Amino acid sequence: MRIGIIAALPGELKPLVRGWEPQNSGVKGLSVWKTLRRGDELIAVSGGMGANAALRAFTAAEFLGVLDMVLSVGWAGALTPQMRTGTCYAPGEVIDVQTGERFASAAGDSTIRLATTPQVADAAEKQRLHESYRAGLVDMEAVTVARLAEMRRVPFYCFKAVSDSSQAELPDLNRFIDTQGQMQMTLFVAHAAVRPRYWGALMELGRNSSVAARALAESVNRFLEEQTKGNTP
DSSP states (O other): OEEEEEESOHHHHTTTTTTSEEEOOOSTTOEEEEEEETTEEEEEEEOOSSHHHHHHHHHHHHHTSOOSEEEEEEEEEESSTTSOTTOEEOEEEEEETTTOOEEEOTTOEEEEEEEEOSSOOOHHHHHHHHHHHOOSEEESSHHHHHHHHHHTTOOEEEEEEEEEOTTOOOOOOGGGBOTTSOBOHHHHHHHHHTOGGGHHHHHHHHHHHHHHHHHHHHHHHHHHHHHHTTSOO
16 A cells, blocks of 8 residues: 655654655655555655645655555644644645635544634634634644545545644744745744844744654554554564
8 A cells, every 4th residue: 555644744753654764755845754664665755835835745755656545634623622633633624715625534523623724824814714624733734635636536645733722823924934834943033133022932833743743653653553553674
């Protein structure tokens, strides 16, 4: 079996792909790792934030061969206080807030919905998304991965770990994301450096993101273990 694992940022995948073999993608902002586990080929790709970046990442995973299963993984924002930072969830439904389309995630929790938006959601937008869709989480890529998996009739799974709370007051990150879905860190750091009111929230975001990435790796590894345990070592 060939399993594609699609994320936005390398930091989301770092604990998961520790010990995997990095691949030369030849494309700036596109990171690829590969490993074999009990006869299955696992391909993890981070391609940037947003729909176009998710498409590039999915295409890169497919370039190595037809996929038999696809996972959308990474960080997500909480839309309610019940979604705890540093915790990984498996939403049962992914919603495209631009089209209203809904995609089921196999083996997900039917009580948890993930809303996919074209931009990073601030606290006010998070409240609106929860009220409009009864969603508990928000990201920018999952619905693209779900749509591509459905087009190929490939099982789709989703694992998202919370990096920022529903009330997190962060700078507007959207202005620092380029057309390739990459964060322009030099500009962002310069912007944040002279706005001390955000320093505490950004430090908390960094801590939460590290914990969330580890929780994500644990959940995905546990899931993959269940999927492959019947295979020959």
